[in-house]
Amino acid sequence: MRKDTRFKYLIIAILVGLIMILAACNDEGTDNEGEATEGDKSLRILSNVVGGKTPEENELFVEEIERLTDIKVELVKPPADYDQKLLTAMSSGEKFDLVLLTKNLMDILVDQGVLTEISDQIAESDILSDTTVIPEKEWDLIEYEDGNYYGVFNKFEGGTMPIVRQDWMEKLNLQQPETLEDFYNVFKAFKEQDPDGNGKDDTYGLSTAGLYDIQGFLSAEGVKYKYVYNEEGERTIPIASEAAVPVLEWFAKLYEEGLLDPNFATNETSQMRELFLTDRVGMVTYWDAWVGLFNNIRLEDDPNTEFKAKGIPGAVGPEGDIILRRGDPSLWAIPVNAESPGVAKEFLEFWHSEKGNVLSTLGIEGHDYTLTDGKYELTEIGKEHSMDHGVVVPNNTNWENPIGSLPGVEEAQEIILEHATLETSTEDWPEAEKIVQNYAFKAMMGEIPAKEAVNKMHEELMDAGLIDY
Template sequence: MAISLKKSKLTKAIMALSISSVLLSACSTEQKQSVAGTKAKPNNEIRILAGVVGGKNDEEQKLFVQEIEKKTGLKVDMVKPPANYDQKLLTSMSSGDQYDLVYLNTPDMDVLVNQGALTKLNDDIKKSKVLSDTSIISNSDWKAITYKGGSIYGVYNKADQGTMPVLRKDWLDKLGLKEPKTLDEFYTVLKAFKEKDPDGDGKNDTYGLSLAGLFDIQPFMSAVGVKAEYVIDKNGKRTIPYATEAAVPVYEWLAKLYKEGILDPNFLTNDTTKMRNLFMSNRVGMDTDWDAWVGLYNNTLKQRDPNTAFQAEGIPGVNGPNGIMLTLGDPSLWAIPANAKNKEGAIKFLEFWHSQAGNLLSTLGVEGYDYTVKNGKYELTEAGKAAGMDHGVIFPNNSHFKNPIGFLPGVAEAHKVVTDNNATNQIATKDWPNAQKIVYNYAFKAIMGTMPATEAVKQMHDELKAANLIDQ
């Protein structure tokens, strides 16, 4: 098991690998692009299974692949499933489909490493001047994805991101409020967002806070020093801090928000899309989201209305006994399957990906389509503006890279909130999918007031212990 893990579709991953023989989806359901022309030599061809990486549409995807081919000399076949990427990845790997490079996160990597489906990369990393350069990928980053015994099976796609409270800064300023730092101050701000008509339409139609289930109450649990999912001590004993008495005050605080109509009543059934749409449509003053979404929020609203007053801002969570505790996302990685036909080509792609040219492609996109350069000045096209300078990467690992256009409004400051505070990966383990059902069941009861928080936590703990999902 890697040092850092998170839930991120682990259930689907395990289910996918239990299938002994699965046929791949028809190619017509995939975006599959390569440049036509003279057939390249076999050792010059590379086949990639990509998730979020690439163009935003078929036209741009073709240009994206052409750019990789031009810069690397490789002939690239990039398969980009339109949906359910994790399921596609695990199904393809379990069926023996051949790729030279696959995009994944650490939970899926853990499953594939256990299956012996990935190539150990330690020697390749050492031999590479680019991948072994700690100014590009730091020692601490490598440590985060190193397995017991020192084995490494993945190479970073981008720098890690994290979650935090994201608020309407324009509403905060309009109401003459200061950035909240304690639970009491958060309550004051959220109550004002609910009751003081911050959107100015004369209607009582706003909420202070929206969530997507329990995504992500960690910035508030920070107030009591409680970390999400598992904590495992040096003796291997498992605890789930959300199922301890320490978490009760935050459940009670959230229950107060729910009872007073400050918390969006549909938080239980929201997905992130619904939550984000509320935030962007003047319905809610705060949600909790990834740092990248601060820039995407601002960019989206600016594209809709250049004169908008909308301003999203990412802020730290609540300072508690263990400082400010935020959630760091799973590392975004590339891995080489054990059955890859062209490992050398895959390494060549990875070295390009972490170069200046690769960083430009993965962020700004394709020159001439997403951006133009005139007299050394970079400028986004309309397509580039819509893409939000994200073609798989917002913050490259490469510390030498400076975005020549700059970041979307607010995103650099939000990312600094993550890097300046105690943002850590959540530890899921194979037990979390079962434990999650119990934790969420009783957490929702506590927040919605159908059970006192103290009793909900007790039953949560007892049920987890009885199911052998925690040790203490």
Template sequence: MITKSKVMSLTMAIALLGTLLAGCTDNNTAAPSTGNSTANTPKGNDKKEEKTLRIMSGVIGGKTPEENTLFEKEIERLTGIKAKLDKPASDYDQKLLAAIASGEKFDLLQISKEKMNLFIDQGIVTPLTDQVKASKVLSDPEVLPAGEWDQIKTKDGKIYGVFTKFQGGTMPIVRNDWLKKLNLQEPKTLDDYYKVLKAFTEQDPDGNGKKDTYGLSTAGMYELQGIFSAAGLKQRYVEKDGKLDVPYSTDAAIPIYEWLNKLYKEGILDPNFATNDTGKMRNLFLTDRVGMITYWDAWVGMLNNTRKEQDAKTTFEAKGLPGAADASGKHMIRRGDPDVWVIPVNAEHPKTAFEFIEWWHSKDGIMLGSLGIKDNDYTESGGKYELTKAGKEHAMDHGVPFWYNKKVQPPFGLLPGVKEAQELVVKYATLELTPAKWADAEKIINENSFKAILGEMSAADAVKKMREQLKASKLID
């Protein structure tokens, strides 16, 4: 396990590495792919590159080491590029930092926007603005909508990364079949949510004659944005007049903590919420123990599909909600930080890397990232696709469960409820501001939030203490 001190050491090493690379790369900005503008093509780097890539990825690739090898071969079959894919089985961020700090060279990295911002500050990744603008593929709004680029542009409008997939958002997910069974309306306000969750707890929605259900379960404070929406509060940082603040630590959050404490005291909130992981939370939902959870839009479809696979006649129906409306009727849910491809400044094959990024957004690239490997995960004949046993197990997700390209339609359609949930994301979800110090702030927020919800401290005192600790640690301005 890498300790906090080691991570800090790695970060310092990365900063040093960035400085060294910036001084020895002969102005090595990545050249545009074949057929695009040659703007920013580095001198001495116009010779033909070997079609080889070394890629490091957290989720893109095979599900096992053996399948990862097949994934590499499939890339070569489809593109002619010999790819070496480094996909750690766990602790991706730590291993990524360690690899870069030790001087390992990669042509492509799959990272989060948060990590991209860190790497930009340290001079580790190549600006791609000109290449993206010159790319007929990436500048096509049918492939990547123009408005989406604002998610990943820097303040000065530069582009350093290109989306690996459509990143969804988080929201309350309700047992819609329970709403129908109990003749309840879909909740809109916080009062509505209370009434629905109380009914889920007390009116035997699973029909087993026992009082063994809860209204709401969470995995700690994970994705309660849809509840704090009632007070118009974002989960992470906000910036105003150049100052950073965390809305969950403000007085405006006190009524929400008091509301959650009320659920806990009345047995409406799963008593194990503070120690749940997301797997336990989902399992409660799937086994008729809880009527609402807070999770990702994609899981609306996966939850529905899981129950359908178990019982074709099930009445189970998960549905995404836009969160509780605030006093002005507005809803607020969270958009996930985009995952992006970036090209390190010391990449040995930057032209090939950019060609690959363009290809990744083509039909072949999308099918590989979603369905997986032909003849391993699926078969295809005459445009008709069929999943293999392995393909069904892999749930059409090899790093790209959803994509932007409107010219490529899912061969099996979307899972039930996903389309509607994604529409909520597009309509109501916004990105969070996640600076490097968020992890430290989150610990303080969670510790005090739990005390408020569990009734170990009044909500007002918990917020006061939370704020004092954040200020003392210089985590808010």
């Protein structure tokens, strides 16, 4: 064989060898679906509440996820208009491996066909299919037709309820209210009997942030605030019916007598919370988790405070029932265009493990808490964050907070579990709510009679095609 021919074959052999080596390296870095495997795992996540409290702390939160999971994470956390950002991202085809959303938004995106059906992934997971982690009755809340699932819980969402200054109740020797008349008498005492002891007429009985959330009072007439469906699948909104008239008239009486915060219709939730924390109002309507957060905030400010927030049931209805609102489930979903769905499932299993529960509540080790000889202790920053990094209570029945629960939370959650039901939201609700709010506020502030308000509310909803009867 000639020398140049032997040289040519040698070059070819070297090139073939290099190609085989590169192919082998590539096979080690990806699985059969082309998804990155161990050593090269990554996720792009869209979230609002999960993460750090500041952009700087958000980076620490991501580093903690990466330390605990060996998954490289990009956490996108829009500063505002999260729901719109989510819907825009999904409609434009922007790629995320996981998105955080509520059940009503998941309904919309399931209809649009942009979320992955994950029933098989849940069934194959020892953690996610374990009913001592996520009870079957919780899965029932997010089950679609044919037993399909499109999301996994982020946390136990809880619900909304009346939250009262229990220290004021005890100081004024008041009993827990059960009827609207009972609530009225409590509010009157809060207004007139100087519960904060400053000698000034500067307290209100009740404050809300608009109609968020008056369900505990609508309960007195067995009325729900949002959509309900009859057996024929027709929609209505019970607050737009004559059944709601006595409750709206009761609110008008509170407003006229100065027992209701006059700014209730325009309050943001932050303003309502501030009134409660600064001894200006005796009752608000808010989330069960905030019973503990209210107590913790005041205790951190003054360990000797007499302040005591307590969650209580709403008004008893005609059939002896109490109707409270269960919060729309907070969920993680995998878009159909996710590049790493397998890694997303791995993250969800981590999220529902003990390490994931600690991260989502207590926060970042060495920043929010320290761990010494098995003992957890919050740092000063951790105390400010109130054990909430997107989750106050994990949706994991095995979870026991190593620091302990915030004061009053467990009792409030028991009330929610006993009395609260999910509200039904649809794509039409934002438009329907504008009509509901317009006439409800007019009735509650005495601008028009309550019966006229609900009649006009119902008429406009029907004309707009937002209800069926």
